[in-house]
Amino acid sequence: MQANDQREVLLKVENLKQYFPISRSYTVKAVDDISFTIHRGEIYGLVGESGSGKSTTGRSIIRLYDPTDGKITFCGQDISGKMPRDTVRMLRTKMHMIFQDPMASLNPREKVMDIIAEGIDIHQMYSSQEERREMVYAILKKVGLSKEHANRYPHQLSGGQRQRVGIARALIMKPDLIIADEAISALDVSIQAQVVNLLKSIQVETGCAILFIAHDLSMVRYISDTIGVLHLGHLVESGTTADVFEHAVHPYTRSLLSAIPRPNPLLEKDRPIMTYDYKTSGLDYSQGTYHDITDTHKVLGTDADVQRWLKELA
């Protein structure tokens, strides 16, 4: 983690804006000028309240949307504008997304075998049916399922198993980046832990980076190397997990962390929670720039804001 800067940059997002025009006079600025970097093999946790722009960020990066402005570089190639064919192919093989609701994202009429093989079918990544089958079996094993599951339909699986299929489908492409958008949020808590363990072991084994989007901060804290905090479409703070969880500077981050209940009844009962309201905070995110607190730790604000916050914390 310390050697962040020596590691190879995998994804670079610069001044990304993703706007949705609603009417002639009204535009939703879902993502408004954010910049961040994900290194190879890194788990980047993206947190923030619902509506803060987490999913939109993921979807812009994987180009489900055409970014309104800004630059996205992935594996050294610009993927933010109109992409040449081989760039599209690179993007479609090297970056994958897994979703919150595994049922909705899996074709109910296809068997697990064919669902998982979809990517390698499209990109013809095998030379025989035998090889295709073996590839699927190997991936099933990796995600903690067995060969038998290959012959089932999604409705014959539990929620946790379906999410494993979603992960297998991404993994079979040997991606460099998996975007997991609330991939555990719909699962039972004990199953959440299993899926988080699985993602972490995949990252360790394959060196695949993960953009982990979630609103459960304790899971994010556990799994992430680096964390970005989104609020109202702005990335207000980013840093290593320790930077953000132990040395948060931005008042929004601090209020978010203070809202996490801690499992110690003697302290938790009347621990005051910091409140934060952008409207009355006097802050204007669009006036802010990224300030380096340390090599790894950045916070969005004006010079005066940041000075004030640091003084408050000192």
Place this chain on the structure above:
Amino acid sequence: MNNQETILKISDLSISFKTFAGRVNAIRGIDLELHRGETLAIVGESGSGKSVTVKSVLGIHAANEIIDSGRIDFTYQDESGKTVTRNLLEMNDKQLQKEIRGKHIALVFQDPMTSLNPTMTIGAQIMESVLRQKGVTRPEARQRALELLQLVGITDAEKRFKNYPHQLSGGMRQRVVIAIALACDPDLLICDEPTTALDVTVQAKILDLIKDIQRKKNLTVIYITHDLGVVARVADTVAVMYAGKLVEKGSAEDLFFEPAHPYTWGLLLSVPDMDENSDSLYTIPGSPPNLLKPVEGDAFAPRNQYALEVDRHREPPMFRISETHSAATWLLHPDAPRVEMPEPLRRRIDSMREEVKNAGK
């Protein structure tokens, strides 16, 4: 909990469901007593019977549900101001609807959509609930409804008043459900995973809101939650459920600092630990028993590395540990070998104590 007036007493409650595959023995003999003003948290894996238990308090039963035994005594003041105790299981749906539900006992579910009427504005729905109280005029109800919306943290309440449920975000909808639940000024509020789908900041506000109302009105609250942080924040008393039984109950302090049942140990260990740099999150091995089959011995035994021989064939009774604390495990039998909680849990609890000491409490 200064006065020890019992408001709810569940005795020997057993419930099963008829299914094609046979009878599911979902609730297997529950005893639970709640005092006025107290906050009880029920925790346990999904399928352990938490929802079925609290739904039976409100007389919400599935068509295939059978009450095998038990009673649920609820103490409240009737219309004439007389204190009465009634067995809720003996009241029919009409009586419950007229006298209990949404009046003395209110329920908040995880999914707010199931409790909201999609065809009515939220303002009208809250007013309806307020109007169930005697002697309230419509203008008063409207005023009270607006106040409730503000109370649950909905800004621009006037505007929201005219909204339909689908026009609100999930967090907003849950706040509306809570406003409706509180509108009738209930004695007992039951919250079944009320904040699971919400942002932590919203969750914190809602929990504190309920706490605040509780303090003002001496409201009794039952929370079902899987978040032990939430339990720590709100609960006076904690009940741990496993496979349709209570396996441990005690004060929050008992449960977090002196857990006695190996299942409770597992639950506590499953909380992601912030300090320890472990390679993986702890998960309790195995899965809960199939309640279609009769359970022999302690239902947790097959997953319990500390299980004794006796656990496999004899069901443990509730052993009393202290006035507030009891647990159903043979490990508490005087003849049982001495078994300590797992070392990582011991370390965590020690560091929690350390934290408390450092905070000067």
